[in-house]
Amino acid sequence: MRIAELSRRSEVPVPTIKYYLRTGLLPAGDRTGPNQADYGPAHLRRLRLIRAFLEVGKLSISAIGELLAVIDEHRDDVHEAIGTALAATHTDTANVEADSPHRRAAREHADALLAERGWTEYCQPAEYDALVNTLAAYYRLGATDLLDGLGRYADAASAMADVEVAAVLARTDVDSVVEGALVGTILGESALATLRRIAHVEASARRKDTARARVRQTRPS
Amino acid sequence: MRIAELSRRSEVPVPTIKYYLRTGLLPAGDRTGPNQADYGPAHLRRLRLIRAFLEVGKLSISAIGELLAVIDEHRDDVHEAIGTALAATHTDTANVEADSPHRRAAREHADALLAERGWTEYCQPAEYDALVNTLAAYYRLGATDLLDGLGRYADAASAMADVEVAAVLARTDVDSVVEGALVGTILGESALATLRRIAHVEASARRKDTARARVRQTRPS
Numbered sequence: 001m002r003i004a005e006l007s008r009r010s011e012v013p014v015p016t017i018k019y020y021l022r023t024g025l026l027p028a029g030d031r032t033g034p035n036q037a038d039y040g041p042a043h044l045r046r047l048r049l050i051r052a053f054l055e056v057g058k059l060s061i062s063a064i065g066e067l068l069a070v071i072d073e074h075r076d077d078v079h080e081a082i083g084t085a086l087a088a089t090h091t092d093t094a095n096v097e098a099d100s101p102h103r104r105a106a107r108e109h110a111d112a113l114l115a116e117r118g119w120t121e122y123c124q125p126a127e128y129d130a131l132v133n134t135l136a137a138y139y140r141l142g143a144t145d146l147l148d149g150l151g152r153y154a155d156a157a158s159a160m161a162d163v164e165v166a167a168v169l170a171r172t173d174v175d176s177v178v179e180g181a182l183v184g185t186i187l188g189e190s191a192l193a194t195l196r197r198i199a200h201v202e203a204s205a206r207r208k209d210t211a212r213a214r215v216r217q218t219r220p221s
Numbered sequence: 222m223r224i225a226e227l228s229r230r231s232e233v234p235v236p237t238i239k240y241y242l243r244t245g246l247l248p249a250g251d252r253t254g255p256n257q258a259d260y261g262p263a264h265l266r267r268l269r270l271i272r273a274f275l276e277v278g279k280l281s282i283s284a285i286g287e288l289l290a291v292i293d294e295h296r297d298d299v300h301e302a303i304g305t306a307l308a309a310t311h312t313d314t315a316n317v318e319a320d321s322p323h324r325r326a327a328r329e330h331a332d333a334l335l336a337e338r339g340w341t342e343y344c345q346p347a348e349y350d351a352l353v354n355t356l357a358a359y360y361r362l363g364a365t366d367l368l369d370g371l372g373r374y375a376d377a378a379s380a381m382a383d384v385e386v387a388a389v390l391a392r393t394d395v396d397s398v399v400e401g402a403l404v405g406t407i408l409g410e411s412a413l414a415t416l417r418r419i420a421h422v423e424a425s426a427r428r429k430d431t432a433r434a435r436v437r438q439t440r441p442s
Contacts, residue, residue: 011321045362052358058279079425086418100232114419122423127415134411137273138404141266145391146405149384153409154416156377161420163370165428170366183359184367185421188374189414190355194348195375196413197307198335199382200406202343204300207386 003029006039010047017047025050025065049179057186063089071179078174082181083124089186090126106135109147117154164188224250227260231268238268246271246286270400278407284310292400299395303402304345310407311347327356330368338375385409 007014020026026046029037046068053064066088075081110131114120123131138147168180228235241247247267250258267289274285287309296302331352335341344352359368389401 048358048361052362056355056358079422079429082425083422117423119419119423122426123419124422127419127422130411130415131419134277134408134415137269137277137408140269141273141404143401143404143408145388146385146401146409148388149381149409150412150416152381152384153413154420156381157413157417157420158423160370160373160377161417161424163373164367165421165424167366167369169425169428180364180367181421181425183362183364185418187355187358187364188367188370189417190351191371192374192378192413192417193410194351194355195371196378196382196410197406198340198344198348198352199375199378200386200402201300201304201345201348202338202340202379203382203386204303204390204402205343207390208300 001039001044002036003039006043006047010044010051012047012051020047020050023061023065025061025068049183052183053186056190057089059089059186067182071175071182075178076174078169078177078181081178082185085178085182086185087124087126090130100136102139103132103136105139106132109135109139113150113154116151117158119154222260222265224258224260227264227268231265231272233268233272241268241271244282244286246282246289270404273404274407277411278310280310280407288403292396292403296399297395299390299398299402302399303406306399306403307406308345308347311351321357323360324353324357326360327353330356330360334371334375337372338379340375 001009003014003017006012007017010017012020017026021028026043029039029043032038049068049071050064053059053067054061059067067085070081070085070088073081110128111120114123135147138144164184168177168184171177171180222230224235224238227233228238231238233241238247242249247264250260250264253259270289270292271285274280274288275282280288288306291302291306291309294302331349332341335344356368359365385405389398389405392398392401
């Protein structure tokens, strides 16, 4: 197909497609004339992947480039491919605080949580840093009362990961397994965060309604 | 305290503090001289909040400004305050595709999921759009095999929201409830996403080990 049709079907504007071609995010089409090229289904799929990572995953163009490179490498060690790809999506900047009491508390908390679940050996450096950074923010804000649910989060994450990993591994070719794992991780994070927000609104509204009903019941009639 | 001590205790560099002061993200200190001001614990706490939203939540300065404004309004309708604040953190750009088959499928999927749980009335427009955008990306990529776990996500989100909302509402003053709800939402999303990634690595490593053990067992000795 021509670039105009590729744009229509992917819903990505032509200038954006040209930018992805220039930066190598999208491979060149087959040249059919001095100013014309032909694009196939692989180009369409690639544009849809870029959109998903960009619009839903809010990833940077350079992180997306690294994810796509891992998919293109056709590695047969899916487990390793995913690890490499996900490390690319961490945007944590170097930490200014080498060692503070909050950070030490966060590290102890993270270590205990991981050890309890036998996760220590599976926790990659990028995820460990992200976990410690997040916990350190709770400690700095004195918001450790909100950390009581963390074990539940870990349990829920574990139960869901089992189902998701099984779904991805049920795919038949390696490329599609690696792509599925990345799509599942990035889009799943967004889906889960959104559902959690809706559940929060529902839970706080329900508590408000219950409190109101209680007031009505105890009011003298 | 002087700005130098504020910087040391918050681990935020002095030029960054000055930038926050200029943009109004941080209220001015008490003037003690032509070029000097005094800062208190509220300034330190505010800097810690900004850091958490910026470094862990990866929010924009303008979104952080809106969250802080909601905390400063001291509203006593916590439920409403949270809704206003969270809408500010959505960065979804206007959608180019008014109506595509993928988008229609995503909308039907979202509607069914929300209706099943009685969540329809609690789902705010910003969350609804985010959910539909995420689901549309799955449909566009033909990755609906990865959506089987979505109901589980919703159930887990619901169970966890109950605990979290109870923890936040157990706080005694309104400001702290609103702040806690925002901190819990933003930092909790990061904590959950990280734990989910670790759980994924663990689940895929475990399956790899099981597959290896099976190969060893069936190998003739």
